[in-house]
Amino acid sequence: MQDKLNAIEKAALESLESVKDQAALDAWRVAHVGRSSPLMQVFSELGKLSKEERPVVGQAANKVKVALEAALAERTEAVKAAALAKSLEEEQLDVTLPGRTVNVGRLHPSTQQLRRVLDILADMGFQVYTSPEVESDEINFQMLNFPPHHPAREMQDSFYVEAGDRGDNPILMRTHTSPGQIRAMREFVAMNPSDPPAIRIALPGMCFRYEQVTTRSEMQFNQVEGLVVGKGITFADLKGTIADFARRMFGQDVRTRFRASYFPFTEPSAEVDVECFVCGGKGCQVCKNSGWLEIMGCGMVHPVVLQNGGYDPKVYSGFAWGMGPERQLLLRYKINDIRYFWGNDMRFLSQF
Amino acid sequence: MKLPISWLKDFIDLDGLSVEDVARKLTLAGMEVDEIHYVGLAMPDYSKGEKHEFKTTGISWQPDKLVVAEIREVMPHPNADRLTLCDLYDGTEQHTVLTGAPNIFHLKGIGKLEKPLKVAWAREGTTLYDGHAEGLVLTTLKRTKIRGVESYSMVCSEKELGISEEHDGIILLADDAPTGMSLVDYMGDAVLDISILPNMARNANVIGLARELSAMTGRPLKKPTIQYATSGESIEGKISIEITNPEMNPRFVLGLIRNVEIKPSPYQIQRRLRLAGVRPINNIVDATNYAMIELGEPLHAFDYDVLTQRAGGKNVKIITRTAADGEKLTTLDGNTRTLTASNVLVCDEKGSLSLAGVMGGAESEVAPTSVNILLEGAAWNFINIRRTAKQHNLPSEASFRFSRGVHPALAEMGVRRGLQLMAEWSGGAVAPGLVDNYPLPPKDVVVDITPKEVKRLLGIDLSAKEIAELLGHLEFECSIHGETVTVKTPPHRLDIGEGVVGVADVLEEVARSYGYDRIPETRISDPLPPQIGNPVHEWEEHLRDLLVSLGIQEVVTYRMTSPEREGRLVRFDEYTRIANPITPERTILRRSLVASVLEIAEKNARAESLSLFEIGPVFEPRKGELPNEPRKLAIVMTGRRLASAWDVKDSPAMDFFDLKGRIELMLAGLRFTDVSYAPTALSAVEGPSYLHPGKAAEVKVNGQVVGVFGELHPLVKEKYEVGDKPVLVADFDLDALRTAGPAYGIVPVPEFPPVFEDIAVIVDESVPAARVEALIKQTGGRSVSAVSLFDVYRDEKIGAGKKSLAYNLTYQSDKTMTDAEAAAIRNKIVKRLAQEVDAKLRS
Numbered sequence A: 001m002q003d004k005l006n007a008i009e010k011a012a013l014e015s016l017e018s019v020k021d022q023a024a025l026d027a028w029r030v031a032h033v034g035r036s037s038p039l040m041q042v043f044s045e046l047g048k049l050s051k052e053e054r055p056v057v058g059q060a061a062n063k064v065k066v067a068l069e070a071a072l073a074e075r076t077e078a079v080k081a082a083a084l085a086k087s088l089e090e091e092q093l094d095v096t097l098p099g100r101t102v103n104v105g106r107l108h109p110s111t112q113q114l115r116r117v118l119d120i121l122a123d124m125g126f127q128v129y130t131s132p133e134v135e136s137d138e139i140n141f142q143m144l145n146f147p148p149h150h151p152a153r154e155m156q157d158s159f160y161v162e163a164g165d166r167g168d169n170p171i172l173m174r175t176h177t178s179p180g181q182i183r184a185m186r187e188f189v190a191m192n193p194s195d196p197p198a199i200r201i202a203l204p205g206m207c208f209r210y211e212q213v214t215t216r217s218e219m220q221f222n223q224v225e226g227l228v229v230g231k232g233i234t235f236a237d238l239k240g241t242i243a244d245f246a247r248r249m250f251g252q253d254v255r256t257r258f259r260a261s262y263f264p265f266t267e268p269s270a271e272v273d274v275e276c277f278v279c280g281g282k283g284c285q286v287c288k289n290s291g292w293l294e295i296m297g298c299g300m301v302h303p304v305v306l307q308n309g310g311y312d313p314k315v316y317s318g319f320a321w322g323m324g325p326e327r328q329l330l331l332r333y334k335i336n337d338i339r340y341f342w343g344n345d346m347r348f349l350s351q352f
Numbered sequence B: 001m002k003l004p005i006s007w008l009k010d011f012i013d014l015d016g017l018s019v020e021d022v023a024r025k026l027t028l029a030g031m032e033v034d035e036i037h038y039v040g041l042a043m044p045d046y047s048k049g050e051k052h053e054f055k056t057t058g059i060s061w062q063p064d065k066l067v068v069a070e071i072r073e074v075m076p077h078p079n080a081d082r083l084t085l086c087d088l089y090d091g092t093e094q095h096t097v098l099t100g101a102p103n104i105f106h107l108k109g110i111g112k113l114e115k116p117l118k119v120a121w122a123r124e125g126t127t128l129y130d131g132h133a134e135g136l137v138l139t140t141l142k143r144t145k146i147r148g149v150e151s152y153s154m155v156c157s158e159k160e161l162g163i164s165e166e167h168d169g170i171i172l173l174a175d176d177a178p179t180g181m182s183l184v185d186y187m188g189d190a191v192l193d194i195s196i197l198p199n200m201a202r203n204a205n206v207i208g209l210a211r212e213l214s215a216m217t218g219r220p221l222k223k224p225t226i227q228y229a230t231s232g233e234s235i236e237g238k239i240s241i242e243i244t245n246p247e248m249n250p251r252f253v254l255g256l257i258r259n260v261e262i263k264p265s266p267y268q269i270q271r272r273l274r275l276a277g278v279r280p281i282n283n284i285v286d287a288t289n290y291a292m293i294e295l296g297e298p299l300h301a302f303d304y305d306v307l308t309q310r311a312g313g314k315n316v317k318i319i320t321r322t323a324a325d326g327e328k329l330t331t332l333d334g335n336t337r338t339l340t341a342s343n344v345l346v347c348d349e350k351g352s353l354s355l356a357g358v359m360g361g362a363e364s365e366v367a368p369t370s371v372n373i374l375l376e377g378a379a380w381n382f383i384n385i386r387r388t389a390k391q392h393n394l395p396s397e398a399s400f401r402f403s404r405g406v407h408p409a410l411a412e413m414g415v416r417r418g419l420q421l422m423a424e425w426s427g428g429a430v431a432p433g434l435v436d437n438y439p440l441p442p443k444d445v446v447v448d449i450t451p452k453e454v455k456r457l458l459g460i461d462l463s464a465k466e467i468a469e470l471l472g473h474l475e476f477e478c479s480i481h482g483e484t485v486t487v488k489t490p491p492h493r494l495d496i497g498e499g500v501v502g503v504a505d506v507l508e509e510v511a512r513s514y515g516y517d518r519i520p521e522t523r524i525s526d527p528l529p530p531q532i533g534n535p536v537h538e539w540e541e542h543l544r545d546l547l548v549s550l551g552i553q554e555v556v557t558y559r560m561t562s563p564e565r566e567g568r569l570v571r572f573d574e575y576t577r578i579a580n581p582i583t584p585e586r587t588i589l590r591r592s593l594v595a596s597v598l599e600i601a602e603k604n605a606r607a608e609s610l611s612l613f614e615i616g617p618v619f620e621p622r623k624g625e626l627p628n629e630p631r632k633l634a635i636v637m638t639g640r641r642l643a644s645a646w647d648v649k650d651s652p653a654m655d656f657f658d659l660k661g662r663i664e665l666m667l668a669g670l671r672f673t674d675v676s677y678a679p680t681a682l683s684a685v686e687g688p689s690y691l692h693p694g695k696a697a698e699v700k701v702n703g704q705v706v707g708v709f710g711e712l713h714p715l716v717k718e719k720y721e722v723g724d725k726p727v728l729v730a731d732f733d734l735d736a737l738r739t740a741g742p743a744y745g746i747v748p749v750p751e752f753p754p755v756f757e758d759i760a761v762i763v764d765e766s767v768p769a770a771r772v773e774a775l776i777k778q779t780g781g782r783s784v785s786a787v788s789l790f791d792v793y794r795d796e797k798i799g800a801g802k803k804s805l806a807y808n809l810t811y812q813s814d815k816t817m818t819d820a821e822a823a824a825i826r827n828k829i830v831k832r833l834a835q836e837v838d839a840k841l842r843s
């Protein structure tokens, strides 16, 4: 009997040698340790043996069973390992193939830049104030200290809107967001006419100039203005606030320079340059070799404008400044054609 | 304004300041230098890393190579008729120099010149512009042979030295030019191109800029002394002036010079004028221009004999008046102009002579034969001049200045300077006296200013004395009484107002004189104002984020369009029209945002898949008033659902439901729960005709219509070049959408496991899926937490005119639901569907 068991074990182990995959493992299991395998036959025939023989053969058969199962387990591991090794070897991707894309939406670059500006201003306590894109000459110009036919109007050629004869007060596309200054001041005054509250607002929006559309000029552009009105606002505050803003916007090390300038609605007025962030002030094409980039105009709110807004210029003072998000984008991303913005070519938009 | 540095030096000492220093100081004080054009002076050496701050052009003259030399004899060239050989002396040596200059050709072969000709001479190896090349091409002088004669140096034209385009002859310098002197020392220059701000008209002249520079540097201003001898009969009483409207013409001054010899001005004068951008004509015209650029007062010279003749030998009377409508005047550019009543004329008793302050008339202009010259200096209303110059399209150096305001005090000073220059350059004799009619002198503006105001508005501490000093540099007359500085405006500026405006005007001058760069940077010490926020703006930004997260690209388009462009989509009866459109393409303000975005889709038609949105205003006209500007959202989608890629082939075209899915997600993102969709045809409001009637829906939130969407009508789509795929568009009214109330509270996350089940029912085609879904939800009540349609199926087995709708139901209870409980709900639903829409359960 022992011989038979030895033979069974030997045959089984020999046949296991050639087992290479899971199917063969399963087949081997059925053939050698399955219910109708020769080994199981031995177990099922144990009852036929004598009382003495039974435990001996039983033990011997069990030993074979344990051995075969151990061998099977070992073989199974080996087969698995081989299969894994094989699959790892075979499953080589071409990692240079492009990734699978999804439909991506993006904000227009102008919106992105407007948000950058407004976010910084919000941190500095400036709240967003919006006003109409079509305005009366009175609010767009006259209230802002541009009298009719004043030479300063040449700085802002306008699109007029057909509106019948309104005399010296035609309707036009606003040339700047400054008319919002008048509207805002009047709203704030209305809150408490006897002691108008202080103001700190940002005025974003689309503005229009009568200009041919070329690579360098647009008939439509965004502007963001800041307006501060209060009882102790100084030119030094204007410089400090703008320098703070410029550092947030262009980098903590960036220097600003204030040049005297002229706007009818501010006095004193200044043009603000920041040190060129492309060349660090050494001089390059972007800054036209000057080392400085002109980024905004600003000034103390003109007394006439304060008066028109309902604030007494003897008690209140304020400052305002205006800047162009598209101009900032031109500089920031080295965009050399301003028409890209409203052209909305996906090949442009998808770069932001 | 083009400012030659050499001219500036007549009025202020610039020793120790570089050209860039001067440019920087002017720029910071508000006279922005756009460009420095070098004409001889040494340019900063960029190669040595010198920082330069300005756009720089031009040429530097090598001091050792370019010198003043004299030609002593002009001899013929042995082998070329058109060339000459010059016997030239450079101060130490003699040279033979070859030239083809026509302006010395007449001296050929006449032997030794009586008076040597002073010229600009370039030695071998000089780098200068090639006079024969188109444009400005640098070249270096090399030794060569021209027609058998050795040549290694040359006498220069203006073009070769970068002074002007002139290459018709060589430069002939003044007789007193010192032979042997380095040319750059003799006449090296640099020209600052300066932008003059509208409130700085007073600085559109050399003295004005020198005055500013004097304030910025503390160096004294060397004011010109205007003195000249007079002779002959005085003109007082011989000529009279009548001003009919002093508002238009506050002052008119005349002076006379007799027996002038009209000829070219001295070379240095011509050179300065050229550098300043004015073409030299003759000594008389040049004198008027020279005085204008120097002082800022435009002058006009008349041929006095023409005027006397017109007066028939009687005394000349000058009259200034407004033109009659339709009156004609031939200006000295040869054009006959038809005038209007707003134009002001200078006339004599016979008729008009010139268009005041803008351009002279042809008849009385100075001619080469003129002998006696009457010189006009006047003051005009700047707004009127500006309108007239614009009306007749006559921008000139004179109208540039007059249309920005010239102080009447300059009229007299200008005439006297003009007469002085004419006398110097023409040998004429100035007649004694001036005729001066000055009916409307400007008010002397006086402003009081205190250190307290300076502190309040500028944030700096200055004493009354310091304020007075700063203003004194700009020629304000200041007197101090206690803490008050009383400031009188100097007689060259018109830009200082009165009252609080005057205070601001003067404060600006204090700040400029002090230096903007010296004012500190401080943070606002005022308390933070009331915080109001801008909920509309914040909500729109949130909506933008939602749309972007749904894979839709934002675009921003022009507000202006034309009825034709927009009319491809939709036509309106009325528009807000642009009165002065810049192009026929943009004549109105848009009324449809969808039309704008469709144009962008069209421009991007080559993209395989497009999903675009814009948020912005449209413009609803109101007669004689500002238009309404309602805010809109437009979405346009077209193309494939996915762009083709190595593993994406033939992705299906987007259709109605691609757009609807985005809209559903957008509205869910805005936290609206009461949302319904209906075919536009079924609604009370008829849907827009640009949508496919069967593939269009209107969207209601809380029962209010907030927008419409659908597929573009095939006939409309034909008008757009957007490819063959369906075009889906949506148009939302943002005011309606924003004011719809979002849901309050959330649906709690269930604690117990849900039971899922699918059911499919067969209904008539006419039954909308939304109706079936609504019935399921209604019947299921709280127990059915989700219903989602996963299949719509039609075939013969189901029958014609029928469709099968398959739903995925999620049962949810506040305990674990048994199969039996689920089955009971299901049976109720099936029964209800059979009753209401004749639905049959599909097995």
Ligand SMILES: [Zn+2]
Pocket: A276, A277, A278, A279, A280, A281, A282, A283, A284, A285, A286, A287, A288, A289, A291, A292
């Ligand atoms: Zn740079």
